[in-house]
Amino acid sequence: MKKRNIILLALCALLIIVPFVISKEAPFEGADAEAEELITEINKDYEPWFESLWEPPSGEVESFLFAFQAAAGAGFIGYFVGKKKYDKGNKSAC
Template identity: 55%
Template sequence: MKKNLVLIGIVVILAVIPFFTQKGAEFGGADGQAEKVITQIKPDYKPWFNSFWEPPSGEIESLLFAVQAALGAGFIGYFIGYNKGKKNRGERNSNA
């Protein structure tokens, strides 16, 4: 339990430190940076495809990203918990 709390503390510290050390910085995604590099290398580059739907605002895009992350984390948590439960149930049955 103590090890988990230490690991969670380290993750929180790693996530918060950039906000204090990089004051005024813009924390954008990698997509925009990649697009800039591509246009510098090959200015006449044409994308292979375009999005079929563009979210109406950045807030909705962030919401959809958060929902996707929550669903993924829920699935992973369920999968890990289910397998741990199966393992514990199997150990309990073999000790009886």
């Protein structure tokens, strides 16, 4: 089992590292920036419907908030699934 875990961790690391190695000069932007660029290229007169209520002070803060949101969601889902599985297991033992 331990060997399997090491192999899975190595594969995860490769999935993270390989894109940076393959395309060193590529701009790693989010989909929002690319979509905005494409829209203005298609329609020069396009105006956004609204502006953000709050603009993060830097890209690092924005990335942190995005990662925190993803981690909180994953934690909630993991807790919920684990709790359901645990509760189900205990009911059959009673």
